[in-house]
Amino acid sequence: MEFNGIEKNRWCTDLPCLIIYFAFIGCMGFATFYGYKNGELNKLTAPIDGANQFCGFGENKDYPKMILTSFDVTKTIGILKSGVCLKKCPTEKEQDLVDCKDNANYKCGDHKSYKTKDVFDFCLPTAKEDLPEGDQEGFDYL
Numbered sequence: 001m002e003f004n005g006i007e008k009n010r011w012c013t014d015l016p017c018l019i020i021y022f023a024f025i026g027c028m029g030f031a032t033f034y035g036y037k038n039g040e041l042n043k044l045t046a047p048i049d050g051a052n053q054f055c056g057f058g059e060n061k062d063y064p065k066m067i068l069t070s071f072d073v074t075k076t077i078g079i080l081k082s083g084v085c086l087k088k089c090p091t092e093k094e095q096d097l098v099d100c101k102d103n104a105n106y107k108c109g110d111h112k113s114y115k116t117k118d119v120f121d122f123c124l125p126t127a128k129e130d131l132p133e134g135d136q137e138g139f140d141y142l
Contacts, residue, residue: 046064087100
């Protein structure tokens with residue numbers, strides 16, 4: 001028996017696939033433009049306080065920075081829930097958090113600040129020794 005190749009009719013699928021590809025690229029371009037024009041890109045990197053609210057947006061519009069008020073390494077979720085929004089990062093140790101926005105988890109007047117540096121709207125401790133007493137364990141990287 002002699003083989004003569006494929007014996008059914010074939011047709012090119014490149015053109016329909018190319019049309020679908022360019023339609024997809026066009027839709028993605030439109031979605032990107034629409035999101036950039038109508039969205040809030042700063043929310044992608046904005047800090048979120050312990051009450052799950054964006055710092056610098058909504059009720060916290062005047063409070064764009066975030067500081068953590070607890071560093072209990074035995075309660076890792078508690079560390080994240082201790083975040084509060086601030087107007088500016090504190091530069092001195094043992095001050096009251098006065099330019100602070102209370103949330104459901106923490107009242108600003110109940111906590112002392114520590115010396116921080118501003119890194120992309122997050123107030124990070126400058127050194128382990130600057131942290132409040134009892135919160136220095138687990139911070140060997142500072």
